[in-house]
Amino acid sequence: MTAPEAESVRARPRIPRRPAWRTQAPVVAVVALGGAVGATARYAVSLWWPTQAGGFPWATFWTNVVGCAVIGVFMVVITDVWAAHRLVRPFFGTGVLGGFTTFSTYAVDIQKLVDAGHPRTGLAYLAATLLAALTAVWLAVTVARRVLKWRQP
Template sequence: METHRSGAVDEPADADPDLPTSARRPRYAPTREQGPVIAAVAVGGALGASARYGASLLWPVAADGFPWSTFAVNAVGCAVIGVFMVLITEVWAAHRLVRPFFGTGVLGGFTTFSTYAVDIQRLVSGGHARTGLAYLALTLFAALAAVWGAAWTTRRLVAWRRS
Protein backbone atom coordinates (compact mmCIF):
# COMPACT_ATOMS: atom_id res chain seq x y z
CA MET A 1 0.00 0.00 0.00
CA GLU A 2 1.14 3.51 -0.75
CA THR A 3 0.55 6.55 1.44
CA HIS A 4 0.09 9.92 -0.21
CA ARG A 5 0.98 13.36 1.27
CA SER A 6 -2.65 13.86 2.14
CA GLY A 7 -2.53 10.79 4.38
CA ALA A 8 -4.81 8.70 2.14
CA VAL A 9 -3.82 5.08 1.62
CA ASP A 10 -4.23 3.33 -1.70
CA GLU A 11 -5.94 0.00 -1.03
CA PRO A 12 -5.14 -2.97 -3.25
CA ALA A 13 -7.52 -3.45 -6.13
CA ASP A 14 -10.32 -5.96 -5.48
CA ALA A 15 -9.74 -9.22 -7.35
CA ASP A 16 -13.36 -9.37 -8.50
CA PRO A 17 -15.18 -6.07 -7.95
CA ASP A 18 -18.33 -7.32 -9.73
CA LEU A 19 -19.12 -9.89 -7.03
CA PRO A 20 -21.18 -8.77 -4.06
CA THR A 21 -19.18 -8.67 -0.82
CA SER A 22 -21.13 -11.68 0.55
CA ALA A 23 -20.09 -13.83 -2.44
CA ARG A 24 -16.39 -13.07 -2.10
CA ARG A 25 -14.42 -15.76 -0.34
CA PRO A 26 -10.68 -16.16 0.03
CA ARG A 27 -9.35 -18.69 -2.51
CA TYR A 28 -7.91 -20.89 0.24
CA ALA A 29 -11.07 -21.25 2.31
CA PRO A 30 -12.42 -24.82 2.19
CA THR A 31 -16.07 -25.33 1.37
CA ARG A 32 -18.47 -27.68 3.12
CA GLU A 33 -18.12 -30.19 0.29
CA GLN A 34 -14.36 -30.37 0.85
CA GLY A 35 -14.61 -31.37 4.52
CA PRO A 36 -15.33 -35.05 3.87
CA VAL A 37 -12.60 -35.17 1.20
CA ILE A 38 -10.04 -33.66 3.57
CA ALA A 39 -11.08 -36.11 6.29
CA ALA A 40 -10.85 -39.07 3.88
CA VAL A 41 -7.34 -38.06 2.78
CA ALA A 42 -6.24 -37.53 6.40
CA VAL A 43 -7.53 -40.90 7.63
CA GLY A 44 -6.17 -42.70 4.57
CA GLY A 45 -2.82 -40.94 4.92
CA ALA A 46 -2.53 -41.98 8.55
CA LEU A 47 -3.22 -45.60 7.61
CA GLY A 48 -0.77 -45.56 4.69
CA ALA A 49 2.01 -43.89 6.68
CA SER A 50 1.48 -46.37 9.52
CA ALA A 51 1.80 -49.26 7.07
CA ARG A 52 5.00 -47.76 5.67
CA TYR A 53 6.41 -47.33 9.17
CA GLY A 54 5.54 -50.96 9.90
CA ALA A 55 7.39 -52.03 6.76
CA SER A 56 10.48 -50.09 7.87
CA LEU A 57 10.36 -51.85 11.25
CA LEU A 58 10.00 -55.26 9.64
CA TRP A 59 12.79 -54.61 7.13
CA PRO A 60 15.41 -52.28 8.67
CA VAL A 61 18.27 -51.06 6.50
CA ALA A 62 21.88 -50.35 7.48
CA ALA A 63 22.84 -46.66 7.38
CA ASP A 64 25.21 -47.16 4.46
CA GLY A 65 23.18 -49.89 2.75
CA PHE A 66 20.76 -49.89 -0.15
CA PRO A 67 17.34 -48.77 1.19
CA TRP A 68 15.47 -51.92 0.18
CA SER A 69 12.41 -51.29 2.36
CA THR A 70 11.73 -47.85 0.87
CA PHE A 71 12.43 -49.21 -2.60
CA ALA A 72 9.94 -52.07 -2.09
CA VAL A 73 7.29 -49.83 -0.52
CA ASN A 74 7.46 -47.39 -3.43
CA ALA A 75 7.34 -50.14 -6.06
CA VAL A 76 4.44 -51.94 -4.37
CA GLY A 77 2.55 -48.68 -3.85
CA CYS A 78 2.95 -47.79 -7.51
CA ALA A 79 1.71 -51.23 -8.57
CA VAL A 80 -1.33 -50.89 -6.31
CA ILE A 81 -2.13 -47.43 -7.71
CA GLY A 82 -1.97 -48.93 -11.23
CA VAL A 83 -4.53 -51.59 -10.29
CA PHE A 84 -6.66 -49.15 -8.31
CA MET A 85 -6.90 -46.49 -11.02
CA VAL A 86 -7.94 -49.02 -13.66
CA LEU A 87 -10.61 -50.44 -11.37
CA ILE A 88 -12.15 -47.13 -10.31
CA THR A 89 -11.97 -45.43 -13.71
CA GLU A 90 -12.71 -48.29 -16.10
CA VAL A 91 -14.53 -50.98 -14.12
CA TRP A 92 -16.50 -49.56 -11.17
CA ALA A 93 -18.28 -46.35 -10.46
CA ALA A 94 -16.63 -45.61 -7.13
CA HIS A 95 -18.02 -43.37 -4.38
CA ARG A 96 -16.59 -39.85 -4.58
CA LEU A 97 -14.47 -40.41 -1.43
CA VAL A 98 -12.80 -43.66 -2.57
CA ARG A 99 -10.12 -41.99 -4.67
CA PRO A 100 -9.18 -39.36 -2.04
CA PHE A 101 -9.19 -41.96 0.75
CA PHE A 102 -7.32 -44.78 -0.95
CA GLY A 103 -5.44 -43.16 -3.83
CA THR A 104 -4.33 -39.89 -2.27
CA GLY A 105 -4.53 -40.88 1.39
CA VAL A 106 -3.54 -44.52 1.84
CA LEU A 107 -1.22 -44.84 -1.15
CA GLY A 108 0.09 -41.28 -0.82
CA GLY A 109 0.95 -41.98 2.81
CA PHE A 110 2.34 -45.43 2.04
CA THR A 111 4.67 -44.44 -0.78
CA THR A 112 7.43 -42.09 0.20
CA PHE A 113 9.31 -40.23 -2.43
CA SER A 114 10.53 -37.72 0.14
CA THR A 115 12.33 -40.53 2.01
CA TYR A 116 13.62 -41.68 -1.38
CA ALA A 117 15.24 -38.26 -1.88
CA VAL A 118 16.65 -38.22 1.66
CA ASP A 119 18.04 -41.75 1.17
CA ILE A 120 19.82 -40.66 -2.01
CA GLN A 121 21.28 -37.61 -0.28
CA ARG A 122 22.37 -39.73 2.70
CA LEU A 123 24.09 -42.28 0.47
CA VAL A 124 25.86 -39.68 -1.67
CA SER A 125 27.02 -37.54 1.26
CA GLY A 126 28.13 -40.71 3.08
CA GLY A 127 30.55 -41.58 0.29
CA HIS A 128 28.29 -44.09 -1.48
CA ALA A 129 27.53 -42.08 -4.60
CA ARG A 130 27.39 -45.14 -6.85
CA THR A 131 24.80 -46.79 -4.60
CA GLY A 132 22.83 -43.53 -4.37
CA LEU A 133 22.75 -43.12 -8.14
CA ALA A 134 21.79 -46.77 -8.63
CA TYR A 135 18.97 -46.32 -6.12
CA LEU A 136 17.85 -43.13 -7.89
CA ALA A 137 17.62 -44.87 -11.26
CA LEU A 138 16.27 -48.21 -10.03
CA THR A 139 13.46 -46.62 -8.02
CA LEU A 140 12.39 -44.45 -10.92
CA PHE A 141 12.41 -47.42 -13.28
CA ALA A 142 10.69 -49.75 -10.78
CA ALA A 143 7.97 -47.20 -9.96
CA LEU A 144 7.11 -46.52 -13.60
CA ALA A 145 7.31 -50.20 -14.55
CA ALA A 146 5.15 -51.18 -11.56
CA VAL A 147 2.34 -48.74 -12.27
CA TRP A 148 2.38 -49.47 -16.01
CA GLY A 149 2.66 -53.25 -15.58
CA ALA A 150 -0.07 -53.40 -12.95
CA ALA A 151 -2.44 -51.25 -15.01
CA TRP A 152 -1.77 -53.31 -18.14
CA THR A 153 -2.26 -56.61 -16.28
CA THR A 154 -5.44 -55.37 -14.59
CA ARG A 155 -6.92 -54.30 -17.93
CA ARG A 156 -6.13 -57.73 -19.41
CA LEU A 157 -7.64 -59.57 -16.44
CA VAL A 158 -10.78 -57.44 -16.54
CA ALA A 159 -11.18 -58.02 -20.28
CA TRP A 160 -10.61 -61.75 -19.82
CA ARG A 161 -13.23 -61.97 -17.04
CA ARG A 162 -15.78 -60.08 -19.15
CA SER A 163 -15.35 -62.35 -22.18
Protein backbone atom coordinates (compact mmCIF):
# COMPACT_ATOMS: atom_id res chain seq x y z
CA MET A 1 0.00 0.00 0.00
CA THR A 2 1.36 3.39 -0.88
CA ALA A 3 1.34 6.36 1.45
CA PRO A 4 -1.68 8.17 -0.14
CA GLU A 5 -3.77 4.98 0.01
CA ALA A 6 -2.93 4.50 3.69
CA GLU A 7 -4.09 8.05 4.48
CA SER A 8 -7.42 7.54 2.65
CA VAL A 9 -8.11 4.42 4.70
CA ARG A 10 -7.52 6.32 7.94
CA ALA A 11 -9.69 9.25 6.83
CA ARG A 12 -12.91 7.17 6.75
CA PRO A 13 -15.18 8.01 9.64
CA ARG A 14 -16.02 5.16 11.99
CA ILE A 15 -19.68 4.43 12.39
CA PRO A 16 -20.43 3.96 16.08
CA ARG A 17 -22.00 0.61 16.91
CA ARG A 18 -24.66 0.13 19.51
CA PRO A 19 -23.54 -1.94 22.47
CA ALA A 20 -24.64 -5.57 22.20
CA TRP A 21 -26.83 -5.35 25.31
CA ARG A 22 -28.89 -2.55 23.70
CA THR A 23 -29.75 -4.70 20.69
CA GLN A 24 -30.44 -7.80 22.79
CA ALA A 25 -32.48 -6.14 25.56
CA PRO A 26 -35.73 -6.00 23.51
CA VAL A 27 -35.30 -9.67 22.54
CA VAL A 28 -34.81 -10.72 26.16
CA ALA A 29 -37.82 -8.61 27.21
CA VAL A 30 -40.19 -10.14 24.63
CA VAL A 31 -39.00 -13.67 25.40
CA ALA A 32 -39.66 -13.06 29.10
CA LEU A 33 -43.09 -11.57 28.41
CA GLY A 34 -44.01 -14.39 26.02
CA GLY A 35 -42.71 -16.98 28.46
CA ALA A 36 -44.92 -15.56 31.20
CA VAL A 37 -47.96 -15.76 28.90
CA GLY A 38 -47.17 -19.33 27.81
CA ALA A 39 -46.38 -20.59 31.31
CA THR A 40 -49.59 -19.04 32.63
CA ALA A 41 -51.59 -20.82 29.93
CA ARG A 42 -49.85 -24.11 30.75
CA TYR A 43 -50.56 -23.65 34.44
CA ALA A 44 -54.23 -22.99 33.65
CA VAL A 45 -54.37 -26.26 31.68
CA SER A 46 -52.83 -28.17 34.61
CA LEU A 47 -55.44 -26.71 36.99
CA TRP A 48 -58.25 -27.50 34.58
CA TRP A 49 -57.05 -31.08 33.99
CA PRO A 50 -55.16 -32.34 37.08
CA THR A 51 -53.21 -35.59 36.99
CA GLN A 52 -54.27 -38.40 39.30
CA ALA A 53 -51.49 -39.96 41.42
CA GLY A 54 -49.90 -42.71 39.34
CA GLY A 55 -52.06 -41.80 36.34
CA PHE A 56 -51.04 -40.80 32.86
CA PRO A 57 -50.28 -37.04 32.81
CA TRP A 58 -52.71 -36.14 30.02
CA ALA A 59 -52.59 -32.38 30.56
CA THR A 60 -48.81 -32.23 30.09
CA PHE A 61 -48.98 -34.70 27.21
CA TRP A 62 -51.55 -32.68 25.25
CA THR A 63 -49.91 -29.37 26.16
CA ASN A 64 -46.66 -30.56 24.58
CA VAL A 65 -48.35 -32.09 21.52
CA VAL A 66 -50.51 -29.04 20.81
CA GLY A 67 -47.60 -26.68 21.46
CA CYS A 68 -45.39 -28.61 19.03
CA ALA A 69 -48.11 -28.50 16.36
CA VAL A 70 -48.49 -24.75 16.78
CA ILE A 71 -44.71 -24.34 16.56
CA GLY A 72 -44.79 -26.23 13.24
CA VAL A 73 -47.50 -23.99 11.76
CA PHE A 74 -45.86 -20.85 13.14
CA MET A 75 -42.49 -21.67 11.62
CA VAL A 76 -44.05 -22.25 8.19
CA VAL A 77 -45.95 -18.98 8.38
CA ILE A 78 -42.98 -16.84 9.41
CA THR A 79 -40.51 -18.49 7.04
CA ASP A 80 -42.64 -19.15 3.93
CA VAL A 81 -45.37 -16.52 4.05
CA TRP A 82 -44.80 -13.55 6.27
CA ALA A 83 -41.72 -11.43 6.83
CA ALA A 84 -42.29 -10.96 10.53
CA HIS A 85 -40.84 -8.23 12.71
CA ARG A 86 -37.59 -9.35 14.34
CA LEU A 87 -39.29 -9.66 17.76
CA VAL A 88 -42.22 -11.86 16.67
CA ARG A 89 -40.26 -15.10 16.58
CA PRO A 90 -38.59 -14.61 19.99
CA PHE A 91 -41.90 -13.49 21.56
CA PHE A 92 -44.19 -16.17 20.19
CA GLY A 93 -41.86 -19.04 19.25
CA THR A 94 -39.37 -18.94 22.08
CA GLY A 95 -41.44 -17.10 24.68
CA VAL A 96 -45.11 -18.09 24.42
CA LEU A 97 -44.67 -21.56 22.93
CA GLY A 98 -41.49 -22.25 24.87
CA GLY A 99 -43.30 -21.33 28.08
CA PHE A 100 -46.40 -23.28 27.10
CA THR A 101 -44.68 -26.54 26.18
CA THR A 102 -43.04 -28.16 29.13
CA PHE A 103 -40.52 -30.86 28.54
CA SER A 104 -39.04 -30.31 31.99
CA THR A 105 -42.39 -31.23 33.56
CA TYR A 106 -42.48 -34.20 31.18
CA ALA A 107 -39.19 -35.44 32.65
CA VAL A 108 -40.39 -34.83 36.23
CA ASP A 109 -43.66 -36.68 35.50
CA ILE A 110 -41.72 -39.70 34.24
CA GLN A 111 -39.56 -39.70 37.38
CA LYS A 112 -42.64 -39.41 39.61
CA LEU A 113 -44.33 -42.33 37.85
CA VAL A 114 -41.26 -44.53 38.20
CA ASP A 115 -40.75 -43.55 41.85
CA ALA A 116 -44.42 -44.28 42.62
CA GLY A 117 -44.08 -47.81 41.24
CA HIS A 118 -45.59 -47.20 37.79
CA PRO A 119 -42.61 -47.75 35.48
CA ARG A 120 -44.77 -49.04 32.60
CA THR A 121 -46.90 -45.91 32.66
CA GLY A 122 -43.74 -43.80 32.82
CA LEU A 123 -42.22 -45.64 29.86
CA ALA A 124 -45.46 -45.38 27.88
CA TYR A 125 -45.62 -41.66 28.65
CA LEU A 126 -41.98 -41.19 27.65
CA ALA A 127 -42.45 -42.90 24.29
CA ALA A 128 -45.92 -41.54 23.54
CA THR A 129 -44.97 -37.92 24.21
CA LEU A 130 -41.84 -38.12 22.08
CA LEU A 131 -43.64 -39.82 19.21
CA ALA A 132 -46.72 -37.60 19.38
CA ALA A 133 -44.76 -34.33 19.68
CA LEU A 134 -42.50 -35.11 16.72
CA THR A 135 -45.48 -36.30 14.67
CA ALA A 136 -47.40 -33.14 15.56
CA VAL A 137 -44.59 -30.89 14.31
CA TRP A 138 -44.16 -32.88 11.11
CA LEU A 139 -47.89 -33.07 10.42
CA ALA A 140 -48.44 -29.37 11.17
CA VAL A 141 -45.61 -28.31 8.86
CA THR A 142 -46.83 -30.62 6.08
CA VAL A 143 -50.46 -29.53 6.33
CA ALA A 144 -49.58 -25.84 6.62
CA ARG A 145 -47.39 -26.00 3.50
CA ARG A 146 -50.07 -27.88 1.54
CA VAL A 147 -52.77 -25.43 2.57
CA LEU A 148 -50.58 -22.48 1.62
CA LYS A 149 -49.70 -24.08 -1.72
CA TRP A 150 -53.38 -24.84 -2.39
CA ARG A 151 -54.41 -21.25 -1.60
CA GLN A 152 -51.85 -19.69 -3.95
CA PRO A 153 -53.34 -18.42 -7.22
